[in-house]
Amino acid sequence: MIDFFRDWSENPFLWNGLWAGLLAGLACGITGPYVITKRIVFLAGAIAHIAVGGIGGALWLAHAFPQYFGSVHPIHGATIVAVISAIVIGLVNEHWAERSDTIIGALWAIGMAVGVLLIKFTPGYQGELMSYLFGNLAFVSQRQLQWIAFLDAVIILVTLLFHKQFLAVCLDQEQARLQGIPVTMINLLLLTVVALTVICLTSVVGLILVIALLSLPAATVARFVSSMLAMLIGSTILSCLLTTVPRIAVYGTPVNPESAIVITAATLYLASLFLRRRAL
Amino acid sequence: MFSASWADIRKSCETSPSIAATIDGEIVVHIEGVSFAYPGQGGGISTTEWILEDVSLDVYRDDFLGIIGPNGGGKTTLLKIILGLLEPEKGCVTVFGRPPREVRHQIGYVPQHARIDASVAATVLDIVLAGRIAHARWGFRYRRKDREVAREALRMTGMIQMADRRIGTLSGGQRQRVLIARALASEPKLLLLDEPTAGIDPYVEQNLTDLLHQLNETLPIVVVSHDIGFVSTHLKRVACLNRRLTVHRVSEITQATMTNFYREQVQMVRHLACCPLGDPGCQHGCQSSTEVTSREGVGD
Numbered sequence: 231m232i233d234f235f236r237d238w239s240e241n242p243f244l245w246n247g248l249w250a251g252l253l254a255g256l257a258c259g260i261t262g263p264y265v266i267t268k269r270i271v272f273l274a275g276a277i278a279h280i281a282v283g284g285i286g287g288a289l290w291l292a293h294a295f296p297q298y299f300g301s302v303h304p305i306h307g308a309t310i311v312a313v314i315s316a317i318v319i320g321l322v323n324e325h326w327a328e329r330s331d332t333i334i335g336a337l338w339a340i341g342m343a344v345g346v347l348l349i350k351f352t353p354g355y356q357g358e359l360m361s362y363l364f365g366n367l368a369f370v371s372q373r374q375l376q377w378i379a380f381l382d383a384v385i386i387l388v389t390l391l392f393h394k395q396f397l398a399v400c401l402d403q404e405q406a407r408l409q410g411i412p413v414t415m416i417n418l419l420l421l422t423v424v425a426l427t428v429i430c431l432t433s434v435v436g437l438i439l440v441i442a443l444l445s446l447p448a449a450t451v452a453r454f455v456s457s458m459l460a461m462l463i464g465s466t467i468l469s470c471l472l473t474t475v476p477r478i479a480v481y482g483t484p485v486n487p488e489s490a491i492v493i494t495a496a497t498l499y500l501a502s503l504f505l506r507r508r509a510l
Numbered sequence: 511m512f513s514a515s516w517a518d519i520r521k522s523c524e525t526s527p528s529i530a531a532t533i534d535g536e537i538v539v540h541i542e543g544v545s546f547a548y549p550g551q552g553g554g555i556s557t558t559e560w561i562l563e564d565v566s567l568d569v570y571r572d573d574f575l576g577i578i579g580p581n582g583g584g585k586t587t588l589l590k591i592i593l594g595l596l597e598p599e600k601g602c603v604t605v606f607g608r609p610p611r612e613v614r615h616q617i618g619y620v621p622q623h624a625r626i627d628a629s630v631a632a633t634v635l636d637i638v639l640a641g642r643i644a645h646a647r648w649g650f651r652y653r654r655k656d657r658e659v660a661r662e663a664l665r666m667t668g669m670i671q672m673a674d675r676r677i678g679t680l681s682g683g684q685r686q687r688v689l690i691a692r693a694l695a696s697e698p699k700l701l702l703l704d705e706p707t708a709g710i711d712p713y714v715e716q717n718l719t720d721l722l723h724q725l726n727e728t729l730p731i732v733v734v735s736h737d738i739g740f741v742s743t744h745l746k747r748v749a750c751l752n753r754r755l756t757v758h759r760v761s762e763i764t765q766a767t768m769t770n771f772y773r774e775q776v777q778m779v780r781h782l783a784c785c786p787l788g789d790p791g792c793q794h795g796c797q798s799s800t801e802v803t804s805r806e807g808v809g810d
Contacts, residue, residue, distance in 0.1 A: 267630055391648040397636070398643040402626055408593060409644040409696060410615040452631040456676040461631040 233482035246370040247487075248474060253378045254434040254443075255473035257385050259466030261427040262448030263458065264420060267400040271445045273323070273421065276334045277315050278428045278437040280341030284311025285362050286348030293352045304358055305377050309429045315341065316425035320418040365436030365488040367477055374433055381426045388423050396420050397458055434473055435488045446495040447472055450502045468498075538700050538730050539569035539592055544601035546587055561587045565601070565755045569700070573730040574722070576740075579751035585734045588751060589704060592732075593619060606699060615644040618698030618729075620689045622705040628678035634688050635673040638663055641695035663694040667721060683714035690721070701731045707740045719744045 238244040265274055288307025291299035315337065322337075323330045349359045361369070389396070395416045398406040407413045424444075431440045451464035476490040546562040561584045569575055579585050590596040591603055594610030605613050618641075626637060641663070642656040652660075664670040667687040672680065680688065686706060693701060703722075707715050722731055723744070733745065749757045 263631070267627070267632075269627075390650050393650045394639075394643060394646045394652060395648075397632075398640045401630065401632060401637060401640050404621070405619070405640065405692070406643055408595075408614055408617070408619055409641070411643055452629075455631055456674065457633045458631060458636050 234478045237481075243369055244481075246372065246375050247367040247477065250370040250375055250378055251367065251434055251473035251477055251491075252470055253375075253382045254430045255470035256466060257378075257382050257427040257430040258443050258473075259447060259469030260385060260389050260462065261424055262444050262465050262469065263452070263461045264396050264400050265424060265444050266448045266452065267397075267458075268420070270421070270424070271441055272331075273319055273334065274424050274428055274444050275441045276319055276338040277312050277421070277425045278432060278440045279338045280315040281308040281312040281425075281428065281432070282345030282359070282362065282437065283341040283348075284308040284345070285358065286345035286352075287311065289352045289355050289358060290348040293355075303373055303377070304362070305374055305429065305433065308362070308432070309377075309381070309426070311341070312425035312429050313422055316421035317418050320414075320421045324414055324417065361436070362432055363436050363438055364486075365432065365434055365439065367434060367487045370433060378430050378433060381430050385423055385426050385430075388419065392416065392419060435491055439488060439492045442492045442495055443469065443472070446492075446499045450495075450499045453502045453505075472498075536571055537568045538571055538573070538606055539567070539732075540602075540604045540607075541565060541567040541588075541592070542602050544588075544591065544598040544603060546584070546591060546596065546598045548587075560753060562591075562598070562751075562755075563753050565751070567749060567755060567757065569730055569732055571730055572726075573732070574726045574744075574746040575730075575732045575749060575757075576745040576747070577732065577734045577749045577751050577755075578736060581736065583752040585736075585751055586704065588755075589619075589702060589732075589734055592702065593617060615696065616699045618690075618693030618696055618701045620686075620693050620701070620703040620706060622708060626677060626685075630677060632677050633674050634664070634669060634677055634680070634691075635660060637677050637688055638673075638692045638695050641692035644696060659697065660691075660695045663691040664688075666694060666725070667691040668717075683710050683718070686710065686714075686718065687721070694725075698729065701725060701729050703731070703733045705735055705737075706733060707735060707737045715740065 234244065238248070265271055284307035285304040286307075288299070288302045288304045291307075292302050319334055319337065322333045326333060346359065349355055360366075395406075395411060396419075398409070398411055399413055399416050399420065403413055403417075406416075427444065428437070428440055431443055435443055447469040448461065448465040451461050451468055455461050455464055472491055472495050476494045477487040480487055480490045544562055544565045545560055547559045548561060565584075565588065567588075577585055577588065587596065591598055592605060592610060594605075594612075594614045603610055606616065610617075626632075638660045639652050639656065642652060642660055645656060646652060661670060661673065664673055667690050669684065669687050669691055672684065672688075677685070677688065690701075690703075690706075706718060706722075710718065719740075722733070725731065733740075747757055749755050
């Protein structure tokens with residue numbers, strides 16, 4: 231841990247990693263309460279896996295058509311595919327509700343398979359897939375960081391504007407519909423925000439662990455607070471701590487920071503189950 | 511399949527003589543000759559699949575109407591038609607003289623099962639404020655006026671001291687009141703309740719009845735219930751719905767029923783002539799003959 235503070239003035243990647251963690255924590259702290267209230271953790275997982283298709287697509291396009299797509303970063307491809315998949319998943323959930331788990335499960339697998347295939351066809355980028363799957367806090371580039379900051383700004387802005395509508399569809403969708411709220415549009419907007427959060431998170435902990443960070447901090451806080459506002463504030467603070475503190479704590483040890491983050495989050499949640507008996 | 515557009519329905523309503531009363535505001539819900547069938551698996555609709563058949567009903571401005579009938583009799587379907595969630599195959603429906611879809615945000619709807627998850631970290635006030643969503647603009651917080659209306663709704667339902675409690679910690683009867691408060695927070699011009707007494711003990715039911723009577727001074731109320739005793743002892747009119755619908759003045763049965771109500775805690779009014787489901791020979795729906803029976807020793 232002391233090593234971290236000794237090294238960080240010399241190593242810009244440590245800075246970037248810390249900032250990326252903080253920004254990702256902010257994103258999932260804000261989005262998590264909606265995700266667990268609406269019970270769409272599964273949908274978030276699907277979006278994260280389908281987005282692998284976007285990574286593969288961006289890498290392959292940049293390799294095959296460098297004159298047009300040479301400057302495209304994989305995170306851009308992942309963002310575009312994640313947003314598109316969020317909208318498709320939202321519409322499937324709405325119109326084919328009884329078949330939605332089958333269809334979304336299929337999309338989940340297809341997106342992943344296409345992504346892996348495209349990365350295979352792009353020489354020299356096998357490592358990119360691994361860093362997307364398991365995260366790579368040690369090498370967050372300046373461009374990646376800027377993109378995450380941009381996504382964070384979008385997430386915060388949309389949430390500030392539509393918090394009441396998001397809350398209404400999370401608490402009781404039918405009531406919101408009867409009140410004349412465009413429920414389909416609000417659901418799609420919420421899923422888009424979730425997709426952007428997923429992209430922020432994958433650069434920190436990797437897509438395999440996205441679900442943990444999207445649900446565990448919010449679920450932990452939900453056991454101690456009564457109101458939605460308190461849950462939003464609490465989960466934002468907890469998420470920001472979770473994505474930074476364990477990373478600093480394990481610096482210089484063989485423990486990889488992504489695993490440390492998720493194991494800490496899971497431990498806190500399990501502890502909260504014992505600390506406070508409340509239905510969840 | 512549902513080819514009749516709202517324009518067609520409105521057109522057919524305009525030919526009806528009672529539409530004038532609808533526009534005057536005396537009649538808040540006007541249902542005329544409504545038939546409804548859920549789309550069959552094969553896609554076609556045969557006459558035997560009607561859920562509602564030639565249903566006509568007017569709800570007046572000061573109404574306190576109960577709709578009773580067996581499971582599958584079409585109660586929920588009729589509610590959904592009034593709310594504009596389903597469109598009838600035949601006939602016309604207007605609410606406040608308009609197609610239901612356009613005015614459903616003015617209907618306070620209290621669902622049978624709160625779809626609100628007990629584990630949700632939301633306070634009673636959070637839930638009731640969601641009833642204000644139709645009045646809300648974008649922005650993070652509800653405006654002061656919305657908060658005041660929500661608090662007033664909680665005051666009316668006697669739940670104001672619970673405003674900051676987590677919704678999952680409330681009892682069934684308290685939650686029912688919160689849902690009524692949520693409906694009231696939308697400042698409705700009509701209150702629809704689906705099975706409000708389901709799973710509620712007699713004491714809480716009495717409180718609920720008092721509350722509804724109080725609300726009925728300013729609001730027309732429609733209660734859907736299979737609890738025949740509740741409907742026939744507390745309400746002004748009763749509609750018996752079993753694919754077809756017949757309305758009774760409760761005064762026809764009040765005397766005997768009220769006497770029974772105060773002597774014992776539970777009683778049932780059975781409508782003898784309710785058509786059995788799918789009975790093709792029955793032309794007149796439910797007749798007005800009633801029989802009052804009582805069950806003893808059910809209370810406590």
